[in-house]
Amino acid sequence: MTFRDNLYHHLATRMGVGRGEIRRLTRVSAAKVAEYQRRGAIHFHGVVRLDGPDGSASHPPSWASTDLLLETVRSAAAAVALTLPWSAAYGDGRLRFGTQLDAHPLAGSDRGRLTDDAVAAYVAKYTSKSVETAGAVDRRIESLAEIRALRVTSHVRALIATAWRLGGLLELRHLRLRAWAHMLGYRGHCLTKTRAYSTTYGQLRADRAEHARTLAGVRDLYADWDDTTITESFWRFVGTGHTPAEALIATGIAEDLAANREIARQSAGERS
Secondary structure (H helix, E strand, O other): OHHHHHHHHHHHHOOOOOOHHHHHHEEEEEEEEEOOOOOOOOOEEEEEEEEEEEOOOOOOOOOOOHHHHHHHHHHHHOOOOOOOOOOOOOEOOOOOOOOOOOOOOOOOOOOOOOHHHHHHHHHHHHHHOOOHHHHOOOOOOOOOHHHOOOHHHHHHHHHHHHEEEEOHHHHHHEEEEHHHHHHHHOOOOEEEEOOOOOOHHHHHHHHHHHHHHHHHHHHHHHHHHOOOOOOOOOOOOOOOOOHHHHHHHHHHHHHHHHHHHHHHHHHHHHOO
């Protein structure tokens, strides 16, 4: 069960409504960014928000308080468990959230109100970290021999080799761990979000495409303008060196430099 589904269920329990009804009362919107730590572990930072049923365009219910969200985030995370498929290589087990779960409200600078800039700044400082922070490499690995030849620490080499070895197991082929061994096995995007959290990636792609079309139109405009440019093909030599005024200034600077050198020479002779 995913964390977001758990969060809806725990909200429903706290408010005394059904699991289907809670989704008609509020919507959980979230953005998540993955941060590479020096030890090679992936640390996730999430921004979670309770919206109205129509997303950010509608107001959340009056009971959707910060304290309620913090409590349900903690309880929902503690209840998440993902059962691993059994393997002769590692047995079986369950994946859970670790003990390092820190949930706290984000504070903005606009009289305590959370601003878009504050959220963007919080997320941006983690998206700037890459796999190179952990000392890994930025290219795909092609063979086990290449792993042995990498100029990395023994710890990072062990992580890459483990991802490569697990990627060779039939039951884990769908994870494509060998293709992402250079990323220490993590193949997710550095930033993911729910659809209603903000603008969609589709809209961003459309905006970029429109911007590119606009630039292309501007280039065509300049190209048309360049066709009417008059080119002067006759050149003649005017002169070189200083103008009379510039020559006087240069002469004065040279005299000052010579005087300074003479003073320095005399001072050195007196000290000796």
